[in-house]
Amino acid sequence: GQNIDQPTEMTATEGAIVQINCTYQTSGFNGLFWYQQHAGEAPTFLSYNVLDGLEEKGRFSSFLSRSKGYSYLLLKELQMKDSASYLCAVKNQAGTALIFGKGTTLSVSS
Amino acid sequence: DSGVTQTPKHLITATGQRVTLRCSPRSGDLSVYWYQQSLDQGLQFLIHYYNGEERAKGNILERFSAQQFPDLHSELNLSSLELGDSALYFCASSVGAGVDQPQHFGDGTRLSIL
Numbered sequence: 001g002q003n004i005d006q007p008t009e010m011t012a013t014e015g016a017i018v019q020i021n022c023t024y025q026t027s028g029f030n031g032l033f034w035y036q037q038h039a040g041e042a043p044t045f046l047s048y049n050v051l052d053g054l055e056e057k058g059r060f061s062s063f064l065s066r067s068k069g070y071s072y073l074l075l076k077e078l079q080m081k082d083s084a085s086y087l088c089a090v091k092n093q094a095g096t097a098l099i100f101g102k103g104t105t106l107s108v109s110s
Numbered sequence: 111d112s113g114v115t116q117t118p119k120h121l122i123t124a125t126g127q128r129v130t131l132r133c134s135p136r137s138g139d140l141s142v143y144w145y146q147q148s149l150d151q152g153l154q155f156l157i158h159y160y161n162g163e164e165r166a167k168g169n170i171l172e173r174f175s176a177q178q179f180p181d182l183h184s185e186l187n188l189s190s191l192e193l194g195d196s197a198l199y200f201c202a203s204s205v206g207a208g209v210d211q212p213q214h215f216g217d218g219t220r221l222s223i224l
Contacts, residue, residue: 030209042112042200042215043153050210087153095209096166097143097155 002026004101006088011107012078020073020104022088030091033098034062034073037085046073046086075106083108113137114216116201122222128189131219135182135203141165142184143204143213144176148197159184160207188221196223 003025012018024032031050035043049055049064049071061074073086085103092099113136121129135142144156155168159178170176173191178184188195198220202213 033212035215040198042114042217044112045212045214048210048212089153091209092155092166092168094166096158096207097168098145098153098213099155100153102152 002090002092002099004088004090004099006086006101006104008102009105009107011109014078014080014108014110016078017074017076018078018106020075020086020088020106022071022073022101024069024071024088024090024101026069026090026093026099028093029066030093030095032062032064032071033089033091034060034071035087035089035100037087037103038083039085043087078108080108080110082106112214112216114201114203114214116199116216116219118219119217120220120222122224123191124224125191125193127191128187129191129221131186131188131199131201131221133184133186133201133203133216135184135201136214139203139205139214140182141204141207141211141213142178142182143202144170144184144186145200145202145215146197147200147218153200156186158207165207191223193223196221 034046037043047062089098115134158166204211
């Protein structure tokens with residue numbers, strides 16, 4: 001089976017840095033994705049990691065350690081518009097479908 | 111705008127009824143995925159089609175079925191609806207079926223069962 005854990009909620013202030021952790025246990029691993037979802041809207045793709053290490057994309061970075069079954073999403077220079085749910089997802093064993101965690105709701109305040 | 115189009119945006123119906131949700135993938139995408147999102151379960155994978163053929167099934171109930179047509183649009187049919195089927199239904203598409211390809215989501219159909 002597959003299990004993905006993320007904190008339910010996090011809070012931060014504008015301009016700060018926040019790290020959202022994700023741990024996973026899967027039978028087979030085909031990559032890890034991070035998505036952002038504003039309330040009532042579609043999830044939007046943020047990043048993809050399949051090899052260990054850090055991937056940087058502007059204000060957002062994502063890290064993966066396959067041996068530890070661990071990933072994090074790092075958000076820098078937080079803005080109010082970053083208030084959203086952040087979803088960690090791994091590809092299923094067949095490599096087709098995404099298995100999502102329940103998401104971390106981030107609230108950014110001024 | 112992801113380029114994935116879902117209709118209708120909202121659907122209100124009664125228990126026991128049947129509904130059809132429609133999805134048009136991004137231009138050039140051959141894969142279509144359906145997901146259900148409820149407050150307590152999060153995003154759950156239902157089914158995947160690639161170029162007209164079913165490729166993978168997730169937690170899809172027997173009352174639910176889907177298909178992908180030659181023009182690559184897809185429909186999700188939900189029948190004998192129950193109160194617990196109330197949820198947001200998302201369609202996503204990707205270019206192919208490769209493991210590294212991100213899926214791009216439509217805006218979803220909000221289904222309310224009364």
